[in-house]
Amino acid sequence: MTLQREIIACKGFAAMDWRIKALAFRALELPGGAHAHYFLQRHVTRNWPRRSTTLDSLAGIARRVVEDYARHIGGMPASVLEVGAGRDLAVPLALRRLGVSKVIACDVERLGKLDLIQHAANRLLAGQLQLRSWDELEQFGVKYLAPHYVSPDDETVDCSCSNEVLEHVPADQLAFLLKGLRAITKGITTHSIDYSDHYARSDKSVSRLNFLRYSDKEWRPFNSGKQYVNRLRHSDYVRMFKEAGFTILEESSVAGESPPDLKIADRFKNYDAADLFAIKGRIIAR
Numbered sequence: 001m002t003l004q005r006e007i008i009a010c011k012g013f014a015a016m017d018w019r020i021k022a023l024a025f026r027a028l029e030l031p032g033g034a035h036a037h038y039f040l041q042r043h044v045t046r047n048w049p050r051r052s053t054t055l056d057s058l059a060g061i062a063r064r065v066v067e068d069y070a071r072h073i074g075g076m077p078a079s080v081l082e083v084g085a086g087r088d089l090a091v092p093l094a095l096r097r098l099g100v101s102k103v104i105a106c107d108v109e110r111l112g113k114l115d116l117i118q119h120a121a122n123r124l125l126a127g128q129l130q131l132r133s134w135d136e137l138e139q140f141g142v143k144y145l146a147p148h149y150v151s152p153d154d155e156t157v158d159c160s161c162s163n164e165v166l167e168h169v170p171a172d173q174l175a176f177l178l179k180g181l182r183a184i185t186k187g188i189t190t191h192s193i194d195y196s197d198h199y200a201r202s203d204k205s206v207s208r209l210n211f212l213r214y215s216d217k218e219w220r221p222f223n224s225g226k227q228y229v230n231r232l233r234h235s236d237y238v239r240m241f242k243e244a245g246f247t248i249l250e251e252s253s254v255a256g257e258s259p260p261d262l263k264i265a266d267r268f269k270n271y272d273a274a275d276l277f278a279i280k281g282r283i284i285a286r
Contacts, residue, residue: 017205049119055090058163059124061192062094065161068190068284072249077158077187081106083150083177084165088116091163092142093124103142104157110146149176152183160189166237167194167229174230178244188249188286193237196256196279198229207259208279215265233271234281246285253281 050058069077078101082091085105089112092103105112114131121129129140137144160181169177181189196208199222211219211231223229232240234253241248256279268276 049116050088050090052123055120055123058090059094059097061163062091062098065091065095065159065190066098066100068250069159069188072284072286073158073187076100078102079104079157079159081150081154081157081160081181081184083107083160083162083181084168085112085144085146087111087113088120089137089142089144090120090124091161093117093121093129096141097125097128101141104155105142105144105146106148106150107146108149112144112146149173150180150184151176152180154180154184156184156186158185158187160185162191164192164194166191167232169230170228171230171232171236171240174232175240175244178240178246182245188284189246190284191282193234193281193283194279195232195234195253195281198227207262208256209258209262209277212268212276213263213265215267218265233268233275234278235271235275237281237283241283241285248283248285250284251282253278255279 065080066076069075076099080092080095080100080102081104082095083106085092085107089105092105095103114134114137117137118129118131121131131137131140134144166174166177197206197211200206200208200210211222211229214222219231234251238248238251253274255274255277258273258277264276
């Protein structure tokens with residue numbers, strides 16, 4: 001895709017009908033799509049580099065991770081693994097500032113970019129880090145592994161975590177991921193999960209529970225790799241953590257409002273209302 005064609009395709013991308021956006025994400029799976037996707041995020045929706053308010057919020061996520069560890073284990077974890085570290089590794093940087101000696105940031109795709117990491121570091125580390133290479137990042141205490149799938153053969157860590165990542169993992173891969181985390185996590189694993197329809201973020205005409213009306217077959221055309229969500233509900237995650245061998249220490253969810261005209265697909269009819277209509281949740285396990 002040429003730069004000119006990218007610019008033309010970008011118009012209205014940030015606030016288009018969700019079905020058209022789903023088709024656009026499908027197109028981004030074609031060769032050259034990864035470059036086009038980043039171009040859209042950086043120059044059209046302007047998600048990158050992140051705003052200071054977003055970076056401050058992610059610093060709060062890092063603080064919550066160490067608070068979870070202190071509450072259930074005590075003290076500061078010496079090592080933390082973040083699953084799904086993204087492009088700027090903001091949470092790992094914030095964890096280092098809080099006193100975590102070693103942070104492993106992993107992702108199934110190599111999304112990290114040094115200039116974005118530097119931008120995040122300028123905000124979160126107050127100029128303490130000047131990056132010229134990935135080696136310097138590792139010397140600082142953040143090891144970046146991507147592409148990488150967590151497995152029982154990985155090095156052990158005191159704590160593992162993720163922030164709005166698990167909902168993007170297919171159920172079979174999630175089971176494998178949780179077993180890997182169970183094998184390598186010595187202390188606790190702590191996760192924030194978004195259970196809502198992500199297309200509602202840009203199309204305000206649909207609810208955050210819109211995807212519950214579709215069967216798996218009906219939803220499949222809209223569920224591209226760039227915007228994949230597994231549609232699992234809170235109880236599914238709790239069950240899968242237990243099946244992986246974890247003991248649940250804390251779990252909570254927040255229910256959204258169900259639109260009065262929402263017709264629920266058969267797949268979801270056996271869930272109770274609070275579970276079905278949850279839009280976010282947290283799980284801490286050991």
